[in-house]
Amino acid sequence: KNEVEQSPQNLTAQEGEFITINCSYSVGISALHWLQQHPGGGIVSLFMLSSGKKKHGRLIATINIQEKHSSLHITASHPRDSAVYICAALYSGGGADGLTFGKGTHLIIQP
């Protein structure tokens, strides 16, 4: 099955720091999702992108198709950004939902 690798698995940073979470995948994706999961379980879709860069508030997602790599950046991080961040690759011809999920990056922002 197609793989999605995230790094780091765990990240602790101080409030205000610039955060980068990485996601690498195999060939043949048509899009990539970035998801956020807060303690308690609910998952929110942050971005879906197939090329270039998207920005929403302090969050920026980029994807480099040639390098098979995507990054999620958080500028001026805040304790409320503490969550698990999950990338999910949509593979052309993939399974029922086409999605392969990474195992997540557990981010803690300390005040």
Place this chain on the structure above:
Amino acid sequence: DVKVTQSSRYLVKRTGEKVFLECVQDMDHENMFWYRQDPGLGLRLIYFSYDVKMKEKGDIPEGYSVSREKKERFSLILESASTNQTSMYLCASSWGQGYTIYFGEGSWLTVV
């Protein structure tokens, strides 16, 4: 805003019981999904439905069945719950592949 609502947040069931997890979405989405999430394993697809009464098995369908009698409602059924089905279950919906996927709040199931 799209809302995906799961009927129960926390359930405790006994081994062998039949368990129903209900999910309702309010955006007329074609696709609905049931995932389970376990530490270290990430999200795994149990079943997927792309239309009323239509379903496809995901990666881990064993021990589960689903029902989609109405477009907005997708139910996950554990015919005879076992302790290895203790997990967090997430329902999701979307217009289709390549569209934003919307998740419910999750249902924490403990089987004792």
